[in-house]
């Protein structure tokens with residue numbers, strides 16, 4: 134039974150999928166401190182949060198069973214991604230579910246700041262009938278600058294056109310074609326700051342975007358510009374904004390997010406007559422909360438059940454067509470790795486993976502992760518497809534991927550070479566129609582082996598009688614041979630024998646095998 138801890142008031146309707154799952158037990162808690170989470174997290178396989186819970190290295194360190202942290206929303210700045218990756222914990226988010234909610238809040242904020250609705254409301258309910266102070270501006274014919282043209286920024290740009298606004302956009306990944314399709318003119322941050330009547334930001338908070346709008350940008354702005362931030366606190370320099378308003382450059386601002394949340398009681402935005410504030414409500418609609426909770430629940434179930442998933446934040450996304458093409462090979466790739474990992478002595482210095490045939494048509498990176506995971510699994514605990522490449526890198530292990538279009542006798546071939554300072558071992562596998570996964574090459578020897586169960590890999594000199602000696606020794610010790618294959622390059626030269634056995638060969642039997650004078654090596658492998 135998997136235990137899932139759900140924090141931060143995530144929608145019950147959205148996580149119904151988890152309640153309904155027969156293999157999942159859900160517990161809901163709110164407002165736990167870091168210490169309280171550290172004390173209980175070892176019981177859980179999955180943790181679901183919004184932005185309120187900070188998922189720190191300490192929490193993940195204590196989460197000995199933790200497989201996945203699910204963020205019911207977009208921003209993962211409350212989750213220590215590096216710590217998760219190191220521990221092989223998958224971090225997933227729900228990037229699409231709250232786009233429209235946040236886009237619509239952006240317009241609510243834009244209208245609020247254009248017409249001073251919150252300020253007018255406050256006076257009206259206070260008993261004043263003040264129609265002179267609140268003369269606003271229209272959006273029509275105004276220039277809107279959108280910094281960050283991802284999901285939310287693009288939706289904002291589309292709707293701004295309906296208000297009759299001219300839209301200028303900046304995003305390092307916005308192509309001219311896409312900008313043209315959206316009816317957006319491209320500009321630099323400074324050009325947009327100089328030209329816009331309204332500026333809205335929709336980027337993540339990164340080292341590059343921190344204080345992207347600060348004193349120098351405010352100094353470029355038109356008198357009367359208005360600023361909206363429904364993305365992340367810190368993208369706009371809060372103190373520089375207050376100065377720009379007080380200097381008469383900026384006419385007003387609307388902020389849903391703060392550099393520190395919740396802001397201190399004496400934060401200059403609170404009670405400022407020209408600044409509208411909300412408590413991080415961008416995603417707070419019934420629809421968005423249901424959407425993100427459904428998305429994250431589906432992914433959590435996939436991860437807990439070892440099924441493929443798509444929205445991992447600490448792994449590159451895998452497009453559906455790539456996943457479809459590679460998925461049948463994941464198990465084979467891992468088995469090739471597990472096989473090789475058990476056949477090598479001494480530290481591995483390089484892994485060379487060669488893909489040939491149809492597999493060369495897609496990005497094979499996800500499959501490489503399975504291979505590397507399999508190789509490392511023999512040496513390291515807790516290795517999985519999230520941390521496999523990271524662990525390989527931190528151990529100075531070079532992973533080289535090659536592709537060759539000719540697959541020789543096979544439609545597809547995955548060939549893996551493991552190199553240490555002393556030796557080199559090659560293993561190749563394929564999927565054979567009607568037969569499934571097969572290992573088809575060990576070093577220079579062609580073989581045909583199903584990669585599962587117990588195997589004995591024996592290196593020997595090609596001498597008459599050796600097969601009988603091995604068979605007798607195993608038989609005398611109750612180890613039944615299921616299949617046997619022998620390969621050699623030249624008569625009387627070095628050769629290999631691969632046996633599949635119905636049970637593990639005991640260590641003492643293996644030791645006696647190795648003492649046979651014709652044998653150079655014997656290893657028990659479990660796949």
Ligand SMILES: NC(=O)c1ccc[n+]([C@@H]2O[C@H](COP(=O)([O-])OP(=O)(O)OC[C@H]3O[C@@H](n4cnc5c(N)ncnc54)[C@H](O)[C@@H]3O)[C@@H](O)[C@H]2O)c1
Nearest residue numbers: 208235281282283284285304306335336337363364415416
């Ligand atoms: N207020 C809320 O409750 C709320 C709700 C949802 C999302 N958000 C936040 O809104 C932001 C945008 O969300 P999204 O779903 O559109 O994300 P997204 O990933 O689709 O878009 C972000 C865009 O920012 C661009 N970008 C990155 N660095 C940039 C830079 N230096 N200059 C300009 N553009 C840059 C990226 O290329 C990307 O296109 C995120 O920070 C997210 O956390 C806030």
Ligand SMILES: O=C(O)[C@H](O)COP(=O)(O)O
Nearest residue numbers: 183184185206207208416
């Ligand atoms: O990044 C997000 O998705 C938003 O900031 C929403 O955060 P929330 O789920 O805490 O409302």
